[in-house]
Amino acid sequence: MSAPAERAITLPHLRLSAQVWGEADAPPLLALHGWLDNAGSFARLAPLLTDRWQVIALDLPGHGHSDHLPAGAHYHFIDYVGVVLAVAEALGLARYQLLGHSLGAGIASMVAAAMPDGVERLLLIEGLGPMGDDGRQTLHRFRSAFAVAPASGRTLRAFPSIDAAVSARAIASGLPAEQARPIVERGLRKAGDGWQWRSDPRLNRASPLRLAEAQIHSLLSGIEAPAALLLAKPEAPYLPEAQLQARATCVDDIVVSHMDGGHHLHLEHPEAVASWIADSQGEM
DSSP: OOOOEEEEEEOSSOEEEEEEESOTTSOEEEEEOOTTOOGGGGTTTGGGTTTTOEEEEEOOTTSTTSOOOOTTOOOOHHHHHHHHHHHHHHTTOSSEEEEEETHHHHHHHHHHHHOTTTEEEEEEESOSSOOEEOSTTHHHHHHHHHHSOOOTTOOOOEESSHHHHHHHHHHHHOOOHHHHHHHHHHTEEEETTEEEEOSOGGGGSOOSOOEEHHHHHHHHTTOOSOEEEEEEESOOTTSOHHHHHHHHTTSSSEEEEEEESOSOHHHHOHHHHHHHHHHHHHHO
16 A cells, blocks of 8 residues: 655645645545544545545644644634635645545535536545534524533543554444554554544534535535535435435436445445546546
8 A cells, every 4th residue: 555645735824734645747636534534534545546646635624633723713614615725725726626525525515516616526425515404403502512611621532552542443433443543543643651632622512503404405506516426325324315315416417326334435445435436437
């Protein structure tokens, strides 16, 4: 498996990190990971794509080796969209393909809606748009988010070894240890005699507001790039098939496919996901 190059991306307000696979003169594919993951999420898939692309896997703010937001700031979904657009501009990416998993897929779809001229193709794994709100839990979610004290001073869990952290992540996520390892290794920092998570504890705070499903449908209708959506079978409880199919009908040019496996299909079946990506280019 080829080792990625590290790239620092300096924005006016943040310093971000990315892992890069492939040649600099290859067409760019910008990859966005899921919640509490990092660029290591693509460690098994990206090397299989370098015959066609330069894969730039970003650590989102608060994740991996990227900066945490300043004290007093909050992680809002819509702000990730602005960060990705700023990264594309900083890297000089006039046209690029977007690959997103879970949270990253939601961000990628909104980036495509916001900047249709920049996104050439949209490749989504287990996600289309952000988490929505049907209104029934809006007040409860709003109050709960502000009832929780800021997590900026919380002590992160420490582990005696990387292997111990890998085991903990495997248990929490259901991923086999060898699949979880690339995310865990990138997500740890040395702390005394042990290891701690790098991720910002504030990422665990609930968002006080979510977009209504009707608003999400309206935004998804703005996607002009050809899109492909890959969903795991069986479906995850937080990604109901009916909701995703309804969202897919809002996108003019989208192909929805299914694959047996868990939420991290690209870690579980990297060869099959690479084939899905290659096939999607022909269908588009």
